[in-house]
Amino acid sequence: MKETIKAIQRKLGVGVDGVIGPETLGAICKVLGVEGTGNEWPTQAEVRSGWSVFGRPGREENLVNIEPPYPLYYEGKKVQTIRVHNLIATAVKQALQEVLDHYGLDEIHRLGLDNYSGSYNYRKTTGGASYSMHAWGIALDFAAETNAYSMHKPQATLSKPECEEWWRIWERHGAVSLGRERDVDWMHLQFARLN
């Protein structure tokens, strides 16, 4: 089945990974003239209900390790791979590559875009009863020290105007920034819509 999906993806001109994610689904809808939602990820509520493409939280078999296209550092230590849900792996790799192409290594470092603060983490939301989007491996955090949950514009470093393109790149891949949407948790991005 995987090879068949790959052949379909080649024909559609989308990323070839053998998995039907939103990008492939969007392209199929377009070809068939089906009124789809396009290249969109499910909502948080859909993810939590267990009815979305991401399945249940904490499932190791849904996770993959990806090699970032530029060096990332976790608490100052270089990370070899980052662990995410297999359905967002292509989007994450492509987004980081575009970040590298746009900013270059020096600017990436200056803005803290190489300061990685975690992705997959089987946990509940802070103070909440529901699972965090991190529990599905569909959220990533960057530069946590200077973008704490309660920090707002312009104190949160990722809210700076120079980071506009960083967010645009992620948003082009369907990711959502809580900072951009709600001016909280600027470290965080997720492949699930807020509503």
Ligand SMILES: [Zn+2]
């Ligand atoms: Zn987060």
